[in-house]
Amino acid sequence: MSARLQGQDRLRISEIFYSLQGESRTVGWPTVFIRLTGCPLRCTYCDTRYAFQGGEWMSFDEILGQIAVFHPHYITVTGGEPLAQKNCLLLLQHLCDAGYTVSLETSGVLDIAAVDPRVTIVMDLKTPSSGEKSKNRYLNIGELKQSDQIKFVLGGRADYDWARSKLDEYNLAQHCEVLFSPVQGELSATDLADWILADRLPVRMQIQLHKLLWGDEQGR
Numbered sequence: 001m002s003a004r005l006q007g008q009d010r011l012r013i014s015e016i017f018y019s020l021q022g023e024s025r026t027v028g029w030p031t032v033f034i035r036l037t038g039c040p041l042r043c044t045y046c047d048t049r050y051a052f053q054g055g056e057w058m059s060f061d062e063i064l065g066q067i068a069v070f071h072p073h074y075i076t077v078t079g080g081e082p083l084a085q086k087n088c089l090l091l092l093q094h095l096c097d098a099g100y101t102v103s104l105e106t107s108g109v110l111d112i113a114a115v116d117p118r119v120t121i122v123m124d125l126k127t128p129s130s131g132e133k134s135k136n137r138y139l140n141i142g143e144l145k146q147s148d149q150i151k152f153v154l155g156g157r158a159d160y161d162w163a164r165s166k167l168d169e170y171n172l173a174q175h176c177e178v179l180f181s182p183v184q185g186e187l188s189a190t191d192l193a194d195w196i197l198a199d200r201l202p203v204r205m206q207i208q209l210h211k212l213l214w215g216d217e218q219g220r
């Protein structure tokens with residue numbers, strides 16, 4: 001790995017690690033995570049601030065070589081905000097071409113139209129308590145496939161009510177699966193479960209498995 005790498009096929013990488021998928025439809029599956037450096041947002045609840053800066057430049061060959069060691073089936077490209085680096089789109093294509101089942105975790109503020117259709121997109125809609133609600137790119141909703149997912153990270157009842165209104169306004173459950181997830185330490189998972197059931201919402205609730213297992217430890 002070298003900052004002197006020449007050519008276009010490279011990305012700034014914060015970490016590559018092997019763990020159980022902690023959320024989304026593939027929760028619980030052994031997965032290799034590629035965390036790209038950088039994010040234009042500053043969500044209040046962000047737990048990956050260490051990925052805002054730093055990292056190392058890696059060529060695509062180096063990235064593919066490092067993940068091959070784990071013989072994975074599932075790969076998740078995450079951040080930071082992975083789409084903030086233009087070459088992310090090319091990496092996603094390479095990963096699909098290599099035969100991996102690939103998902104992309106994105107904040108929902110950048111255009112997703114050019115993401116390879118073989119990739120499952122897990123896209124946030126930023127809630128009021130994130131402090132970044134104004135940056136949501138609602139045009140992205142029209143780009144989502146049935147196999148993609150929209151995720152709301154909820155910090156309290158006000159976020160829940162807002163998410164419920166977006167569910168109606170954009171008919172989100174018709175586009176794809178919708179995930180509701182509580183911010184750990186801010187919103188009780190039990191309360192969220194009770195609200196979803198009381199309102200009979202067509203959403204899937206999730207609790208981050210990796211935090212239950214390993215807390216906030218990085219790279220897990």
Ligand code: SF4
Pocket residue numbers: 039040041042043045046047048049079080081107
């Ligand atoms: S988009 Fe993700 S990585 Fe960026 S600040 Fe928000 S939670 Fe953190």
